[in-house]
Every structure is written in C-alpha cells, then in structure tokens.
Amino acid sequence: xxxxxxxxxxxxxxxxxxxxxxxxxxxxxxxxxxxxxxxxxxxxxxxxxxxxxxxxxxxxxxxxxxxxxxxxxxxxxxxxxxxxxxxxxxxxxxxxxxxxxxxxxxxxxxxxxxxxxxxxxxxxxxxxxxxxxxxxxxxxxxxxxxxxxxxxxxxxxxxxxxxxxxxxxxxxxx
Amino acid sequence: xxxxxxxxxxxxxxxxxxxxxxxxxxxxxxxxxxxxxxxxxxxxxxxxxxxxxxxxxxxxxxxxxxxxxxxxxxxxxxxxxxxxxxxxxxxxxxxxxxxxxxxxxxxxxxxxxxxxxxxxxxxxxxxxxxxxxxxxxxxxxxxxxxxxxxxxxxxxxxxxxxxxxxxxxxxxxxxxxxxxxxxxxxxxxxxxxxxxxxxxxxxxxxxxxxxxxxxxxxxxxxxxxxxxxxxxxxxxxxxxxxxxxxxxxxxxxxxxxxxxxxxxxxxxxxxxxxxxxxxxxxxxxxxxxxxxxxxxxxxxxxxxxxxxxxxxxxxxxxxxxxxxxxxxxxxxxxxxxxxxxxxxxxxxxxxxxxxxxxxxxxxxxxxxxxxxxxxxxxxxxxxxxxxxxxxxxxxxxxxxxxxxxxxxxxxxxxxxxxx
Numbered sequence: 001x002x003x004x005x006x007x008x009x010x011x012x013x014x015x016x017x018x019x020x021x022x023x024x025x026x027x028x029x030x031x032x033x034x035x036x037x038x039x040x041x042x043x044x045x046x047x048x049x050x051x052x053x054x055x056x057x058x059x060x061x062x063x064x065x066x067x068x069x070x071x072x073x074x075x076x077x078x079x080x081x082x083x084x085x086x087x088x089x090x091x092x093x094x095x096x097x098x099x100x101x102x103x104x105x106x107x108x109x110x111x112x113x114x115x116x117x118x119x120x121x122x123x124x125x126x127x128x129x130x131x132x133x134x135x136x137x138x139x140x141x142x143x144x145x146x147x148x149x150x151x152x153x154x155x156x157x158x159x160x161x162x163x164x165x166x167x168x169x170x171x172x173x174x
Numbered sequence: 175x176x177x178x179x180x181x182x183x184x185x186x187x188x189x190x191x192x193x194x195x196x197x198x199x200x201x202x203x204x205x206x207x208x209x210x211x212x213x214x215x216x217x218x219x220x221x222x223x224x225x226x227x228x229x230x231x232x233x234x235x236x237x238x239x240x241x242x243x244x245x246x247x248x249x250x251x252x253x254x255x256x257x258x259x260x261x262x263x264x265x266x267x268x269x270x271x272x273x274x275x276x277x278x279x280x281x282x283x284x285x286x287x288x289x290x291x292x293x294x295x296x297x298x299x300x301x302x303x304x305x306x307x308x309x310x311x312x313x314x315x316x317x318x319x320x321x322x323x324x325x326x327x328x329x330x331x332x333x334x335x336x337x338x339x340x341x342x343x344x345x346x347x348x349x350x351x352x353x354x355x356x357x358x359x360x361x362x363x364x365x366x367x368x369x370x371x372x373x374x375x376x377x378x379x380x381x382x383x384x385x386x387x388x389x390x391x392x393x394x395x396x397x398x399x400x401x402x403x404x405x406x407x408x409x410x411x412x413x414x415x416x417x418x419x420x421x422x423x424x425x426x427x428x429x430x431x432x433x434x435x436x437x438x439x440x441x442x443x444x445x446x447x448x449x450x451x452x453x454x455x456x457x458x459x460x461x462x463x464x465x466x467x468x469x470x471x472x473x474x475x476x477x478x479x480x481x482x483x484x485x486x487x488x489x490x491x492x493x494x495x496x497x498x499x500x501x502x503x504x505x506x507x508x509x510x511x512x513x514x515x516x517x518x519x520x521x522x523x524x525x526x527x528x529x530x531x532x533x534x535x536x537x538x539x540x541x542x543x544x545x546x547x548x549x550x551x552x553x554x555x556x557x558x559x560x561x562x563x564x565x566x567x568x569x570x571x572x573x574x575x576x577x578x579x580x581x582x583x584x585x586x587x588x589x590x591x592x593x
Contacts, residue, residue, distance in 0.1 A: 005201060009197055025186060030193075034195045038199065038200055041200045045205075045208075102182055105182045105186060120179075121183070131520070141520055141522060142536070143563075145562060147563065155179070156306070157287075157334070159177060160308060160309050163309060166176050166177065166286065167179055168176045168285040
C-alpha cells in the first residue's frame with residue numbers, strides 16, 4: 001500500500017465512527033449513514049494530498065459527509081426517512097430510561113427540512129459554533145441562525161406535543 | 175427535570191449496529207476518481223477548467239464551488255465600485271440618529287419559544303408571533319401599533335404559520351411551518367383583516383412533490399414560487415399562481431437562481447449558491463426583459479437577492495483566506511451599474527429598503543450596521559446581534575434590529591424611528 005493510502009486509511013479508521021454518528025443523526029438510518037460516510041470518505045481520498053499539506057482533514061471529511069447527505073436530501077424528499085423503529089438498535093444496552101425522549105427526538109428530527117436538521121446536528125452534536133456551521137454548509141451565518149431557530153421551535157413543539165419535559169439546550173462543552 | 179438536546183443527541187448514537195462499509199470500496203472508488211481527474215487535466219486548457227469545476231462540485235457536494243478551495247485558480251475576485259468596510263462605520267447614538275419606539279425581550283430563547291416581531295404591515299403595524307407554546311403548541315398572531323403599544327390578537331389559524339410572504343393593509347399571506355401532507359403547493363394561508371377570516375390557499379395543478387424556494391407576491395396578484403429544477407438546489411423553475419383562483423397555475427418557463435419582485439420588476443440571478451454571471455430583470459406589465467453581468471467576484475457564491483424600487487442587493491460569500499471570511503453585500507442599480515459593496519468578515523444582509531441597507535455582522539466587528547442612501551451615513555447601530563434568527567424589517571422611517579439579552583440566552587428586538 002502506498003504511503004498516502006496508509007495515512008488515509010488510518011485517518012478513515014479513526015474518523016469513520018464519529019462521521020457515521022453524525023450521518024445517522026442527519027438521515028435517521030444507520031445503513032444510509034454508512035453510505036454517506038463512504039461517499040464522504042471517497043471525496044476525502046480524492047483531495048487527500050492537498051489536505052495533508054494544508055491540514056483540516058477532519059473538518060473536510062465532516063463537510064463532505066454533510067454535503068453527501070444534503071445532495072441526497074435534494075434528490076429525494078427531505079422527509080423520506082424510515083418510519084419504522086430502527087431494527088439495528090443494539091439490544092445489549094438498557095434504553096428504557098431514554099427511549100421515549102430519543103424516539104421523540106428522532107421523530108422530531110424527521111420533521112425538519114434537511115438543512116435545519118443539519119444545523120441542529122452540527123451545532124448541538126458536533127458542537128460547532130455558528131461560524132463553523134456556516135462554513136460546513138456553505139451559507140451565511142445569518143442563515144445558520146435562522147435555520148437553527150426555526151428548527152429549535154419545531155423540536156420544542158414536538159416535545160410539548162409528546163407530553164415530555166421541555167427541551168432545552170445546555171451550554172456548549174468546553 | 176428537562177430534556178437537554180445535546181444529551182439526547184449523544185444518547186441517540188450510543189448503540190450503533192456494526193458498520194458494513196468496506197475501506198477497500200472507498201479506496202477503489204477514490205482511485206478511479208483520481209484517475210479520471212488526471213485524465214481530464216491532461217486534455218488541454220479547456221478540459222482543465224472543467225476539471226477544476228468538477229473538483230469543486232465534488233468537494234462541495236454540489237452545494238457550491240468552495241471559495242476557500244485552494245485548488246481553484248485565482249481569478250478576478252475583487253469587488254467593483256465603491257467599497258464600504260465595517261471599520262469605516264460611525265457609532266450611532268440614540269437621540270441623534272434614532273429614537274426607540276418599543277422593544278420586545280425574550281430572556282430565555284435557549285429554553286422556550288417567545289414572542290417575536292415578524293415584520294411591518296403596509297400600514298405600519300408590527301406583525302407579532304407568540305409561541306408555539308404549551309402542550310398543544312399554541313401559536314398566536316397579532317398586530318402591534320408601535321406608537322401606542324396597543325396589541326390586538328388575530329383569530330388563531332388551524333396550523334402553525336411561520337414565514338410572512340406579504341403583510342398587507344387588507345390581507346396577510348403566510349407560509350405554513352410545514353406544508354400539509356399531500357398538498358401540491360407551498361402551504362399558504364391568507365388572513366382577511368376586514369372579515370378576520372383565515373383561508374387556506376391551494377393550487378392542485380402545481381407539480382407534485384416539488385421543493386419550493388422563495389414565495390413572492392407580484393403586482394399582478396400572483397404568487398411567484400421557485401420549484402427545484404434539478405438535484406443540486408442551485409436553479410429553480412419559476413411558476414406563478416393566482417391568489418384568488420386555485421385553477422390559475424402558470425409555468426413561467428423561466429429558470430432562476432434567487433429571485434425577488436419590487437414594484438413591477440421581477441429580478442433573478444442565473445444560479446444560486448454558485449458564482450453568478452447574469453442578473454435578469456423582467457417588467458411584469460410589459461414582459462420586457464433586460465439582463466446584465468453584475469461583475470460579482472468569480473469566486474463569490476450567490477447567497478441571497480433582495481430587490482428594492484431602485485436597487486438590487488446581492489449577498490455573496492467570496493471565500494476564506496487565513497481564516498477571514500470575505501462576505502459581501504453588493505448593491506447595483508437596474509442598469510447593472512455598481513452602487514456600493516459592503517465587505518466584511520461575517521457580513522450578511524439583514525434587510526434592504528428603498529432608502530437604506532441594514533447589515534448584520536457576526537465576525538470580529540459584530541453588530542448591526544445601517545447605510546442610508548440619501549445621506550450616505552454609515553452607522554454601527556448595535557455592537558452585537560442576538561444569536562437567534564429574527565426578522566428585520568423597515569417601514570417608512572421605522573426600522574427593526576435585534577440584540578442579545580440575558581447573557582446571550584435571549585434576544586431583544588427593537589423598533590426605532592430613524593432621524
């Protein structure tokens with residue numbers, strides 16, 4: 001294996017789990033998440049020599065995965081997500097205490113347009129600030145703010161409708 | 175006890191199933207793409223340009239040619255005409271430059287929805303949205319007289335409406351937060367201010383399953399809507415529908431990027447989210463058309479267009495260099511002549527009016543900035559903008575903007591009278 005391939009493979013091995021988690025929150029399906037990660041990593045591979053010169057491999061990979069998801073969302077309806085419970089959920093973990101909230105969250109995320117969903121995931125799962133989120137999405141910071149605000153309003157409504165405790169956003173992790 | 179969004183997102187991914195993605199597939203496909211690029215690069219200058227565009231599309235996932243992609247060759251990217259910089263703005267003073275008429279503070283938007291100023295009606299009232307709140311996600315809409323503070327609430331519509339399309343003296347048009355399932359259309363509701371009745375507007379002949387971009391009211395009492403024309407989200411097919419006739423649906427046979435209407439003029443860019451080469455203006459009364467190249471930078475992604483009576487305002491992101499964003503608000507007249515360009519890291523158009531421009535900045539020089547075309551005043555009216563996506567609007571000499579409240583956990587909206 002060439003040295004570039006080795007370094008890329010090592011990077012991909014470390015990054016793929018986190019990227020897949022992000023992709024799953026975007027699309028709601030683990031298999032499709034894997035597809036988006038694969039597509040994103042292919043884009044990373046193509047740009048790899050330049051990336052390793054300039055740095056920022058992970059940010060580039062995240063952007064590529066999000067782009068793959070948004071591309072797909074444009075081609076399909078942004079609401080086209082699996083309605084059935086995810087059959088792949090690992091039964092070895094006790095989810096009883098969190099299943100209602102996470103199920104509601106998953107349902108609520110499904111209701112959001114793709115870009116709003118991306119804003120929520122990037123801001124509150126990836127912990128990106130407005131500026132970095134705008135970079136990933138290739139839009140203005142104002143758009144990120146407005147899309148995030150609309151998304152949060154919808155999510156809160158869904159939690160209210162489900163008679164769950166109110167949804168809040170904790171401070172960003174240090 | 176509350177539900178924290180960050181925790182729930184983390185909890186949602188604690189038990190992933192095995193990942194069946196194979197690295198050999200990634201490497202194999204990646205190598206084939208690299209080979210194709212190299213082949214293209216050897217095929218002469220013209221092909222090399224295509225290769226760059228192809229790579230940009232690949233990198234950006236079809237969203238845009240990344241302006242910060244160092245593989246894109248440097249071309250003319252400088253703004254034309256007069257440039258206004260944020261540093262040049264003078265601090266505005268209450269009493270000298272404006273008077274505050276009223277404010278709306280929501281202290282805890284990080285935890286709950288609030289009450290929002292969502293724009294001015296044509297007769298100078300503030301359209302107010304309250305909520306959604308409570309178990310049934312109740313939303314109220316009202317009209318506030320900013321002079322007297324008197325607020326009157328409208329009858330509650332059956333769905334959550336979010337985006338004002340037109341706030342008229344006689345009729346309010348709003349888009350639903352989510353279009354009803356199975357509806358061919360953007361989900362529009364009309365409120366008759368005289369009869370106090372809400373009415374759902376539907377056009378069954380609009381294409382099914384379309385993704386809508388922009389909904390603008392024209393002078394001919396028609397709504398103009400953009401329907402995604404491809405998979406890339408950069409161009410849209412323009413359709414129009416008659417407000418009062420559900421059977422009157424017209425394919426305008428025009429592909430647009432971003433579009434807007436001012437008076438009788440329909441204005442559009444050739445693409446969105448990519449560098450543009452053409453702005454077209456059609457007079458909706460005479461159908462006469464004219465187009466020009468606004469000479470936006472070759473690496474400036476078109477983000478938004480607002481048309482006013484005498485000017486066209488384009489918002490662009492022109493790349494990032496050394497971690498500094500090159501964001502621009504480019505103003506041209508209807509002949510395509512440059513009027514001015516506001517250039518600054520994190521600059522974004524907040525609202526374009528006939529006599530003024532409100533710019534929000536989220537970069538190193540944060541706050542709201544106001545340019546007045548009549549006097550040439552360039553003022554920094556606030557030193558911060560809130561982190562929430564609130565609507566800014568103008569009516570006559572009234573203007574709104576917003577600032578943080580309660581240590582960034584909330585927002586304060588201001589209605590001011592400019593002097």
